[in-house]
Amino acid sequence: MLAPESAIYKHYLETAAPNLQKAKGDPYKVEFDVLLRHYGSFLLDGWGTLYSDNGFLYPKAQESIAMLRNANKNIRLITNSASRSVEQIHGDLQALELDFEKHEIISSGSLLAVLNESVGLKDAYYLGGPNGRQFLDEAKIEAVENPSEPTVILSGIHLAQAEIDRAIEILSNKDSRVLVLNPDVYAPTPTGEKIPVTGYIANMLKEKTGCQLLFCGKPFPLIFQIALRSLIPSKESVIMIGDTLGTDVAGACIAGIDSALMLGRNVKESELRDDIYELGVSPNYVLNGF
Ligand SMILES: [Mg+2]
Structure with a gap:
């Protein structure tokens, strides 16, 4: 983790959840289909998890969303994105053939209201x-x-x-x-x-x-509260999947839900332990891609 990431994300955690317990133990390495079997609702980060710059799609992103859809899981895109409207994000997802409906997109920008x-x-x-x-x-x-x-x-x-x-x-x-x-x-x-x-x-x-x-946005609690309120099942069966320890995982820890960190994007596998120690938050699972 770069020094500014560590300093700023630590500050977020101190602000949003000063009494959060420090993580203990290592996360489990799992395959995506294990999570698919065990969870009912999936909160998914966008950038760095499903896609990146200039319409780049990470391997199996489309297939994974299709698998969730076929298994009748609840899905939400929980994105710290405020430079595009929700309609535009929806259009971008459709162009990438990522099957989300508009009401399943929760953007940090929409929290301004x-x-x-x-x-x-x-x-x-x-x-x-x-x-x-x-x-x-x-x-x-x-x-x-x-x-x-x-x-x-x-x-x-x-x-x-x-x-x-x-x-x-x-x-x-x-x-x-x-x-x-x-x-x-x-x-x-x-x-x-x-x-x-x-x-x-x-x-x-x-x-x-x-x-x-x-x-407005991850790791602060409001975006998770809005997402969880929109889901029918209890939060025990909800998992957040994202690529960033300081927002996706930290936010899930604050919200009291499980999380899986997608390695090799914002967090290198070789730096995982140091990064967990640095911020004091850990995902339940790590994934090496979908
Ligand atoms: Mg991301």
Whole structure:
């Protein structure tokens, strides 16, 4: 795990679940069909688990979703994605022949409307791509150059320097805050290289300005609560499958559900033990692909 990943994910855990018990013991190595037999509901991460950059699909991703569908399992895509609307994510999944229905997609961006019920924002400076603006519309937040409170909503990674500079200017005011719609710190690419993403940018803004950060998405509990509420069976038969220890697995541990970590994407097999020790959270299982 890279140093910024460790520091930021540890901070998430301290914020979201300060009393979470440290993991003990090693996870079991299993094949996907073992999980298929033993669980009724599957929460699946998207990026790094099923797909990656430019429409890249990981081996057997389509077949695994089809197997879950044929076995009448409940499935949900639980994604820290806020740069594409749920409709667009659904379209992307259909183009990749990944069989999800729209109501089975729970994106961190769509939690902004829920978060804003308590925050009560009317406007904010928006730092993200055009496709993520729909989440602001749903939350009834207007994107403006001069927000009435020093608040920035961050969703994207392809940001112009002028936009970042304007955000820093706004956040240099007292009581500033950033609503972060994707807590991921790094994302894996098909080549194995990891790229810094929104959680990394949020931390940079905090270091530069001292702003407060509020998060939507994994590992924070709300996205899991919404997913679990949408499932009929009890949470004993639910498993989260993802590639990131600090979001997918940590979030599952906080939510009190089982998890399986897909190795070789965001976590190298050779670094697994160190990473588990570092964050103090462990999946129940590890998978070497589907
Ligand atoms: Mg992922």
